Amino acid sequence: xxxxxxxxxxxxxxxxxxxxxxxxxxxxxxxxxxxxxxxxxxxxxxxxxxxxxxxxxxxxxxxxxxxxxxxxxxxxxxxxxxxxxxxxxxxxxxxxxxxxxxxxxxxxxxxxxxxxxxxxxxxxxxxxxxxxxxxxxxxxxxxxxxxxxxxxxxxxxxxxxxxxxxxxxxxxxxxxxxxxxxxxxxxxxxxxxxxxxxxxxxxxxxxxxxxxxxxxxxxxxxxxxxxxxxxxxxxxxxxxxxxxxxxxxxxxxxxxxxxxxxxxxxxxxxxxxxxxxxxxxxxxxxxxxxxxxxxxxxxxxxxxxxx
Amino acid sequence: xxxxxxxxxxxxxxxxxxxxxxxxxxxxxxxxxxxxxxxxxxxxxxxxxxxxxxxxxxxxxxxxxxxxxxxxxxxxxxxxxxxxxxxxxxxxxxxxxxxxxxxxxxxxxxxxxxxxxxxxxxxxxxxxxxxxxxxxxxxxxxxxxxxxxxxxxxxxxxxxxxxxxxxxxxxxxxxxxxxxxxxxxxxxxxxxxxxxxxxxxxxxxxxxxxxxxxxxxxxxxxxxxxxxxxxxxxxxxxxxxxxxxxxxxxxxxxxxxxxxxxxxxxxxxxxxxxxxxxxxxxxxxxxxxxxxxxxxxxxxxxxxxxxxxxxxxxxxxxxxxxxxxxxxxxxxxxxxxxxxxxxxxxxxxxxxxxxxxxxxxxxxxxxxxxxxxxxxxxxxxxxxxxxxxxxxxxxxxxxxxxxxxxxxxxxxxxxxxxxxxxxxxxxxx
Numbered sequence: 001x002x003x004x005x006x007x008x009x010x011x012x013x014x015x016x017x018x019x020x021x022x023x024x025x026x027x028x029x030x031x032x033x034x035x036x037x038x039x040x041x042x043x044x045x046x047x048x049x050x051x052x053x054x055x056x057x058x059x060x061x062x063x064x065x066x067x068x069x070x071x072x073x074x075x076x077x078x079x080x081x082x083x084x085x086x087x088x089x090x091x092x093x094x095x096x097x098x099x100x101x102x103x104x105x106x107x108x109x110x111x112x113x114x115x116x117x118x119x120x121x122x123x124x125x126x127x128x129x130x131x132x133x134x135x136x137x138x139x140x141x142x143x144x145x146x147x148x149x150x151x152x153x154x155x156x157x158x159x160x161x162x163x164x165x166x167x168x169x170x171x172x173x174x175x176x177x178x179x180x181x182x183x184x185x186x187x188x189x190x191x192x193x194x195x196x197x198x199x200x201x202x203x204x205x206x207x208x209x210x211x212x213x214x215x216x217x218x219x220x221x222x223x224x225x226x227x228x229x230x231x232x233x234x235x236x237x238x239x240x241x242x243x244x245x246x247x248x249x250x251x252x253x254x255x256x257x258x259x260x261x262x263x264x265x266x267x268x269x270x271x272x273x274x275x276x277x278x279x280x281x282x283x284x285x286x287x288x289x290x291x292x293x294x295x296x297x298x299x300x301x302x303x304x305x306x307x
Numbered sequence: 308x309x310x311x312x313x314x315x316x317x318x319x320x321x322x323x324x325x326x327x328x329x330x331x332x333x334x335x336x337x338x339x340x341x342x343x344x345x346x347x348x349x350x351x352x353x354x355x356x357x358x359x360x361x362x363x364x365x366x367x368x369x370x371x372x373x374x375x376x377x378x379x380x381x382x383x384x385x386x387x388x389x390x391x392x393x394x395x396x397x398x399x400x401x402x403x404x405x406x407x408x409x410x411x412x413x414x415x416x417x418x419x420x421x422x423x424x425x426x427x428x429x430x431x432x433x434x435x436x437x438x439x440x441x442x443x444x445x446x447x448x449x450x451x452x453x454x455x456x457x458x459x460x461x462x463x464x465x466x467x468x469x470x471x472x473x474x475x476x477x478x479x480x481x482x483x484x485x486x487x488x489x490x491x492x493x494x495x496x497x498x499x500x501x502x503x504x505x506x507x508x509x510x511x512x513x514x515x516x517x518x519x520x521x522x523x524x525x526x527x528x529x530x531x532x533x534x535x536x537x538x539x540x541x542x543x544x545x546x547x548x549x550x551x552x553x554x555x556x557x558x559x560x561x562x563x564x565x566x567x568x569x570x571x572x573x574x575x576x577x578x579x580x581x582x583x584x585x586x587x588x589x590x591x592x593x594x595x596x597x598x599x600x601x602x603x604x605x606x607x608x609x610x611x612x613x614x615x616x617x618x619x620x621x622x623x624x625x626x627x628x629x630x631x632x633x634x635x636x637x638x639x640x641x642x643x644x645x646x647x648x649x650x651x652x653x654x655x656x657x658x659x660x661x662x663x664x665x666x667x668x669x670x671x672x673x674x675x676x677x678x679x680x681x682x683x684x685x686x687x688x689x690x691x692x693x694x695x696x697x698x699x700x701x702x703x704x705x706x707x708x709x710x711x712x713x714x715x716x717x718x719x720x721x722x723x724x725x726x727x728x729x730x731x732x733x734x735x736x
Binding site for chain 2 (some may be wrong): 012045048049050051059067070073077079081082083084085094095097098099142155248
């Protein structure tokens with residue numbers, strides 16, 4: 001769908017992105033991660049042809065990315081902005097026309113999306129009359145009005161309340177099922193875990209990590225297990241003895257705890273369960289995978305230390 | 308180009324419904340018409356009361372004149388010859404402010420002179436002229452025709468037949484016509500400045516509210532800039548057109564209702580109009596509005612494109628809405644210099660500097676208007692087209708450079724614009 005090959009962009013002598021390569025497959029949600037100033041926005045702007053790369057190529061469905069492809073790309077920038085004097089409808093007509101849509105297509109699409117977001121009565125309202133959240137939603141609608149094959153969202157969940165975040169997430173999942181490709185740049189790691197199939201992590205202008213979310217978490221697991229139990233914490237610790245190491249504990253109340261444990265020697269998860277049975281009442285136990293947030297912090301910190 | 312057009316249309320719609328546009332469209336012409344009316348009415352002078360002596364040795368007028376509706380003029384008649392020197396020096400003529408000499412051949416040579424001590428106001432000169440002329444018409448009708456005075460006046464049609472030297476079009480009226488050219492040039496620059504500022508504000512506002520990022524994801528920076536210049540330019544054209552329409556209609560109404568006598572007096576041959584208010588004569592008779600407006604439109608469009616690109620680039624490169632003011636000052640100075648260049652051309656129409664200023668794109672629109680109204684000397688008319696061509700070429704070049712600044716500066720936020728930014732962004736392709 002989208003192949004990015006050794007993309008480099010420099011501002012004066014400083015590289016904003018340096019030799020970055022990755023590709024997006026049709027029908028996947030792809031996370032573009034990185035700390036502030038890593039080069040994510042530069043990369044997104046290059047994909048949108050807002051700025052040009054110094055070197056490297058971008059292919060869209062096999063062809064070198066050209067201006068004409070922009071009609072198949074939807075873009076929601078991080079810094080949201082609309083013409084405040086215009087009505088929701090007039091603004092849709094303006095942006096839709098720029099994307100090459102006809103009036104009837106714009107009307108049909110706007111009807112569909114306003115209906116879907118329960119916002120049909122906003123149609124004739126001026127943008128300045130909308131609340132911030134409403135305007136955000138409208139801007140999201142404008143980004144998908146022309147049913148783009150590739151949707152690029154820069155921090156799509158910022159400014160939305162939890163209800164609308166879920167609404168947007170559900171919409172993205174639906175679009176994915178329809179075969180649309182979605183590139184999300186975000187700092188919201190929980191969302192990444194929830195909806196992204198694959199991610200790329202950029203740090204200091206370079207790609208430092210790429211892969212499927214589950215595989216990345218799997219590859220960075222530390223052999224920790226979590227046990228949720230009811231009983232006495234001292235009894236739990238005594239039961240671990242020298243075969244296991246208590247890493248962390250969380251008190252849930254009412255003599256309920258979640259303890260994180262690491263194996264020592266050749267002990268396995270089964271051994272742990274056998275040891276604990278009879279000492280405490282086990283409610284649940286599972287292997288701990290690092291969150292994307294932990295992966296993010298660990299990777300960035302390691303990279304910084306190496307430099 | 309399609310995207311430029313879409314952007315231009317959005318810009319145009321926004322401008323057309325804005326209060327400032329509507330207000331300016333109506334108020335501008337009203338101010339111009341009011342000033343014109345005041346100049347017509349008072350001729351730049353305070354109201355005068357005159358005692359006029361009509362010297363009529365042949366008693367053609369039979370000591371009669373139209374019923375004195377004008378309380379400011381009192382007529383007396385003399386049937387003997389009075390020399391100009393006598394009138395000027397002798398005490399007995401002291402109470403008279405002016406002497407009208409009606410010679411015995413006035414009915415055939417239709418020539419009349421008024422000698423004044425103090426230059427009459429426009430209204431005064433028109434009224435005396437009108438009243439004397441009406442009385443002579445009565446005599447003419449009675450003497451040479453069997454028609455009634457009203458029938459005679461009905462068939463009397465003015466023929467405005469002006470003789471001009473093709474090799475010397477800069478006659479006594481050249482200066483005044485040049486002022487009209489300067490006025491046209493000034494109008495061009497006022498509109499360029501007003502609408503240039505609109506471009507600047509519009510671009511920097513879009514930067515501030517970040518709409519620009521969405522626009523750039525659909526349209527190239529050059530298309531965006533052109534769309535903006537085009538849209539605001541179209542609104543400027545519409546405004547100028549409405550101005551012309553309203554002012555034109557207002558002048559027509561004035562001529563037909565308030566200043567009927569001015570219109571009536573236009574059938575005079577040259578030489579008799581020396582005392583006539585030249586401004587009125589200039590406005591109604593001498594300015595070739597058709598030609599002027601045609602070239603005005605061309606130079607306005609080209610000049611607007613040329614300067615508009617500067618304003619767009621300045622708006623795109625500024626860090627915030629209030630930034631970039633320091634770079635506006637040189638631009639305003641250039642606009643002022645252009646107006647001065649127009650005045651210079653008026654004073655020195657044949658100077659080599661004037662030719663240079665005519666070709667120099669920054670000053671071309673106003674100098675071209677002045678030169679056009681004064682008239683090009685034989686064989687020099689090509690200069691107008693060279694000037695227009697150079698202005699258009701300059702506009703294309705400036706748009707290219709401005710587009711580069713526009714593209715490189717548009718996504719830079721929050722900085723303070725410095726010269727080094729401009730140089731840097733000009734270098735980046």
